[in-house]
Amino acid sequence: xxxxxxxxxxxxxxxxxVFMLLAIRLTGKKELSQLNTTDVVLILLISNxxxxxxxxxxxxxxxxxxxxxxxxxxxxxxxxxxxxxxxFRNLLTEKPEILIHNGNLDFAMLSKLGITNEELREAIRExxxxxxxxxKLAIMEADGNISIISGDENLKQSQYKxxxxxxxxxxxx
Numbered sequence: 001x002x003x004x005x006x007x008x009x010x011x012x013x014x015x016x017x018v019f020m021l022l023a024i025r026l027t028g029k030k031e032l033s034q035l036n037t038t039d040v041v042l043i044l045l046i047s048n049x050x051x052x053x054x055x056x057x058x059x060x061x062x063x064x065x066x067x068x069x070x071x072x073x074x075x076x077x078x079x080x081x082x083x084x085x086x087x088f089r090n091l092l093t094e095k096p097e098i099l100i101h102n103g104n105l106d107f108a109m110l111s112k113l114g115i116t117n118e119e120l121r122e123a124i125r126e127x128x129x130x131x132x133x134x135x136k137l138a139i140m141e142a143d144g145n146i147s148i149i150s151g152d153e154n155l156k157q158s159q160y161k162x163x164x165x166x167x168x169x170x171x172x173x
Contacts, residue, residue, distance in 0.1 A: 005056075005058055006062075006066050009054065009058060009063055009066045009067050009070070010066065012053060012067075014070060014074060015053075016050045016054050017070075017071055017075075020046070020050070021078075021092070025092060055067050094142045096142055097140045099113075099115065099138040100120075100137065100138035101136075101137060102136060102137075103132055103135060105120075105132060115146075120132075120138070123138070124138065127148035135149070135150055136151045137149040
C-alpha cells in the first residue's frame with residue numbers, strides 16, 4: 001500500500017514536470033534567466049497549483065522528498081539527453097535571434113519576441129553602447145539574455161557573465 005502511494009507520487013511528479021516543460025516551450029518563454037515581476041508571480045502560483053497534483057493527499061516529509069527527488073532526477077536525465085542529442089536539444093531549446101544588425105533594428109523579430117524599446121535600450125546600455133546605430137549585432141540568446149556587439153573596439157562588450165556555456169559532443173567535432 002505504501003509503495004503504491006509513492007509510485008503514485010512518482011508518476012504524478014513526472015506528469016507535472018513534462019507538462020510544465022511543454023507549457024513553457026509552447027508559450028514561447030525563454031529559459032527563465034531574466035524574470036520580471038509577473039514571471040515571478042506566475043512561477044509562485046504555478047508551484048502552489050501543482051504541489052497537490054504531485055503529492056496528492058500525502059503531505060508527509062517522505063512524500064515531498066520523493067516528489068523533489070523525481071524532479072531532480074528527471075531534470076538531470078533531461079540535461080544529459082540534451083547534451084548528447086542535438087535533435088532533442090533543438091526540440092526543447094530556443095534558437096538565438098538577431099535583433100539589430102549594423103544599427104538596423106529588426107522590428108518584426110522584436111515584436112515576435114515581445115521585446116520593448118525600453119528593454120532593448122537597457123540591454124545596449126548595460127553593454128556600454130549608447131545608440132542603436134552603434135550596435136553591430138544584438139542577439140537574443142537561447143538563454144533569454146541579449147548579447148550586444150558594437151563596432152567600437154575600446155568598449156568592454158558586457159559586464160554580464162553568462163551562467164555557463166553549453167557545449168555538446170556534436171559541437172566539439
